Amino acid sequence: MKESLNALKELLISDLTPRTEIDRRIAELKQKMASHHVSFSIILQNVDLLYFTGTAQKGVLIVPLNSDPLFFVEKSLDRAALESPLEIIPVKGDRDIKNILVEKHILKGKGGMEFDVIPVIVYERWKSLLGADDMVDISRLIKEIRLVKSEFEIEQIKRSGKIISKVFEKAKEAIREDMREVDIAAIIESEGRIQGHQGFLRMRGLNQEMMNAYITHGYSATIHSAGDVPISGVGVTHAIPQGPSVNRVKRGIPLVIDYGGGYNGYITDETRTFVVGKLQDMFKKAFDVTREIVEDATEYGCEGKNGTDLYNRAFELVKRAKLEDFFMGYGEGKVSFIGHGLGLEINELPVITPRHSITLREGMVFAYEPKFIFPGKGAVGIEVDYIVRKDSLERVTDTSIDVVCV
Template sequence: MFESMEKLPVQEMLWRLDRFRSNILEAGLDCKAVMIFSKLNIYYFTGSLGNGLLWIPMDDEPVFMCRKAEERFRLESPLERVAGFRSYKDIPGAIGEFGLKVPDVIGAEKTGINWALAESLQKRISNVTFKAIDHPIVRTRMVKSRWEADKMIICGKRHHEALYHLLPELIHPGMTEHEISIKIWECFFSLGHQGMMRMQNFGEEVFLGHVAAGDSANYPSVFNGPVGLRGEHPAITQMGYAGKVWQDNEPLTLDCGFALEGYQTDKTQVYFPAGWKVPDQVQKAHDMCIDIQARVAEELRPGAKPEDLYEIALKMAEKGGFSEGFMGLGGNKVPFLGHGIGLAVDEYPPLARGFDDPLQENMFLALEPKIGIEGLGMVGVENTFMVTEKEGVCVTGDEFSAIRV
């Protein structure tokens, strides 16, 4: 009676599974099967945001153990092996329907399950060694297929259209951060933004993003990024504060993500009041961020190391005299230049020290060089780039100057 809005192509699913198994072997893990618990990774491997547990043998077809909405799963996923599931004690019987057994070594997505559920699993599946396979998962997801890349490219185009072309006609100094947030949502929703964005690191949340007028951009932030913000309330540290008005002598910094068909792009756009005589140091700081973004984008080729890209940015900021405010002021300073992005905003790898996995073609990375200025706010850029054989290709627009409003 129902038709799926989209069904993951079977070859796309098989490509992901093959790469995942290869990454497990490359990591030296000797697990015979893998358990995936989080809905986001279940979606990645099956095409459906299923409620249950995904069992992936190393040498056989996967089985999805479904707690609820088996009909929806079958509509959306090409995976044919589906079994009923209520409790971890049902695992042996569920996979047994397909001639599979519980091995003595199992890979487990340990960040996809909480402590209480992990203890419950260990009680019901005894005499088993569980090995973490979280890193092979993120290394699999960090390289996008053509199917994924096409979605992100469309997402990026709409993202740029909203922040660069549509929004400037709707905002002006004198508006509160909250009022500006509403206008951003109007632009985003008009272009198909799906409302929900996802973070994968434990405890991180995102809703629209950062709307920071003036010194709000240096306000203490618990979010793991350089832009500060007051947020809606101490309980909702996202979007913008109804009590903060954008003044005609300060920048407005918007760090807001766009989501389309599950995939996300990241972009920061800075706006200057039309009549503001921008101080030289502010303009120089913004121009420095554009230069850093351009220089690092040149190196977004297969083989480049994330830690080396971060060092390029640090040296440029130091040479330009902006080390103190680069990537945040004081407690807001973060030790990275950017991050992977896709189904989650904060995907692997961060562009930071200690991360030396070489880049691969068709990775997507958000570069976000920003500079905080004491007592005034923050300037800078952020855009999403695709790694290609020649250089990084920006998918979120080709205009990076601050916009006069």
């Protein structure tokens, strides 16, 4: 097995999480736990486990407020040991964990769990196993820690962005009149894989599902989504009502490609507008407003600015162009945000919306996506990813935001 594991390490194209990262993350969790009077945290969801342990193997992380974290692993022990800087405690099941926790007197006071993702059945089992009555939700604390990215994380995000750039280049080569949206998806998803895409993207919460590539064209971009996104596409079946469809590309009509990069767990999410020939005038005019909005945000944004101001500035440009009715959707399909946080999941904090004020801090990373959707006709838009810096918003990719004419 040892030999195999060395070979395995050789196969991973991306870096393992450094010990300094893990130590800092756990220290931050303890700080938050202290201020919320949580005595011990039970981390079960694989993305949070990955964040706090460095591995996504099957295990449970217990973080007691006043002692060292205990990382129980069921399988694979070898792979977890290879990937996590934490000491591994091998267990066969939950009972072993309980016995150790009782022995170490850890089960006192208030316990914390990830209420936003842990199913009732798992929660009930843990509560009864531990004999713990006083459990509280720590998902908000975890999200707040994950909100600000370290330079290690930003490096992964930039690598993730490079996959997007390659994919958009490939799209430019591939798109032809009369192709189906799914055919374009087939080509660019394939390119993503070749460029090192991790395989799939993660979205947190019940019923949150997503694909790597959303190719929408003309009216397929205008169909309302079940999800809280401005454009989701029709899909090929009512069973998965999102993503590319068999709709065929026509000249002059915008083709919107929203693609999610994924590298070492980190997600990037950008959109470009493509067209065969030249964009029809109404689309061109709206597209120019989305470009103005992105240029204004790039100019204006930096640490200390407020997310709501960013939204409001965009909305001023929308009003000036008299396009309010189509901004970020229309009717029941309209969404209330223009940006969303990125990290190990695609729906992280911050949300850039008029509904909640948030002051930008260095290291926050978010997708910014002004889009217009014209009922039945088509959509245009841009989505770029920003890293918040002291004096600027740094773009994750350097891919042009212009309409791509093919």
